[in-house]
Amino acid sequence: MIKFQDFSFQYREGVAPVLRDITLAIPDGCFCGITGAAGSGKSTLTYAINGIIPHCYPGDFYGNVTVEGLDTVEASLTDLSALVGSVCQDIDSQMVSTVVEDEILYGLENFGVPKEEIPGRVHGALEAMGIVELLSRPIESLSGGQKQKVALASIIALQPKVLVLDEPTAELDPASSEAVFRLLARYARENGTTVVVVEQKIALLSEYADLLVIVDDGRIRFADAPEAVLAHSDELLALGVNCPRSTTLVNRLKAAGLYSGPAVRNVAAAVDVCREVLARAGA
Numbered sequence: 001m002i003k004f005q006d007f008s009f010q011y012r013e014g015v016a017p018v019l020r021d022i023t024l025a026i027p028d029g030c031f032c033g034i035t036g037a038a039g040s041g042k043s044t045l046t047y048a049i050n051g052i053i054p055h056c057y058p059g060d061f062y063g064n065v066t067v068e069g070l071d072t073v074e075a076s077l078t079d080l081s082a083l084v085g086s087v088c089q090d091i092d093s094q095m096v097s098t099v100v101e102d103e104i105l106y107g108l109e110n111f112g113v114p115k116e117e118i119p120g121r122v123h124g125a126l127e128a129m130g131i132v133e134l135l136s137r138p139i140e141s142l143s144g145g146q147k148q149k150v151a152l153a154s155i156i157a158l159q160p161k162v163l164v165l166d167e168p169t170a171e172l173d174p175a176s177s178e179a180v181f182r183l184l185a186r187y188a189r190e191n192g193t194t195v196v197v198v199e200q201k202i203a204l205l206s207e208y209a210d211l212l213v214i215v216d217d218g219r220i221r222f223a224d225a226p227e228a229v230l231a232h233s234d235e236l237l238a239l240g241v242n243c244p245r246s247t248t249l250v251n252r253l254k255a256a257g258l259y260s261g262p263a264v265r266n267v268a269a270a271v272d273v274c275r276e277v278l279a280r281a282g283a
């Protein structure tokens with residue numbers, strides 16, 4: 001369980017808190033998606049989980065944040081990094097090796113994983129990300145999507161209980177973004193891993209997340225199942241969250257009394273609703 005209790009944070013260089021009065025519980029094994037407008041505080045929220053704040057970026061930290069009962073202020077970064085694996089926005093800055101295999105070995109060796117376990121961990125992580133064939137490839141020869149999967153594999157190999165990912169699909173086309181999320185969700189489900197992912201593409205998040213969190217100007221505006229959050233598409237649009245048009249259309253049909261079911265996440269579901277509405281109207 002990841003717990004935020006009355007948490008607020010102001011960077012040392014800042015003039016005001018960037019996060020305020022955050023109380024949130026993310027259960028074990030949950031796939032939690034975080035979205036919101038640029039600068040709303042999404043990355044900072046994840047920094048409170050992996051300890052980047054206050055350990056790397058100091059500031060005024062109020063309330064408390066615990067991961068599996070470990071207080072992220074009191075715990076050392078070493079202890080936290082054994083529990084929380086993070087993939088940052090800038091993948092190239094995270095890569096430390098020139099070849100895929102070395103990139104995965106680096107973390108395993110640094111964390112003191114027993115030698116006999118290492119080959120299985122490397123293979124398992126590459127397999128989970130569907131990139132076994134990339135083992136010997138130079139990292140500079142990889143596409144953006146492949147690099148993203150290597151970065152994920154190098155963290156997954158460490159078998160953290162919690163994965164924190166900051167905009168893992170920012171550089172990827174829609175098909176690669178979908179592929180990364182699909183692999184990630186399957187891995188998390190099979191291993192009981194808690195995933196916290198910051199992502200701009202709310203349609204993609206909504207397909208995979210159990211819990212969708214909307215951050216607005218340092219506060220949590222919504223934290224609920226995707227359908228429940230998407231039911232507020234007009235508010236989301238006003239907050240700068242790019243709600244899918246299919247969701248907005250169906251919410252308008254609902255507001256007009258033409259539909260009474262749950263909010264939809266994609267075009268296919270919206271088409272079904274439109275068919276149902278037209279059939280009822282006798283068109």
Ligand SMILES: Nc1ncnc2c1ncn2[C@@H]1O[C@H](COP(=O)(O)OP(=O)(O)OP(=O)(O)O)[C@@H](O)[C@H]1O
Nearest residue numbers: 011013014018037038039040041042043044045057
């Ligand atoms: N190290 C830092 N020192 C001071 N202020 C910071 C630091 N990092 C972020 N901020 C400020 O905190 C606020 C929230 O930033 P954060 O990166 O958490 O938002 P975000 O929602 O993830 O933004 P984006 O979508 O643009 O990545 C911004 O005003 C930002 O300028």
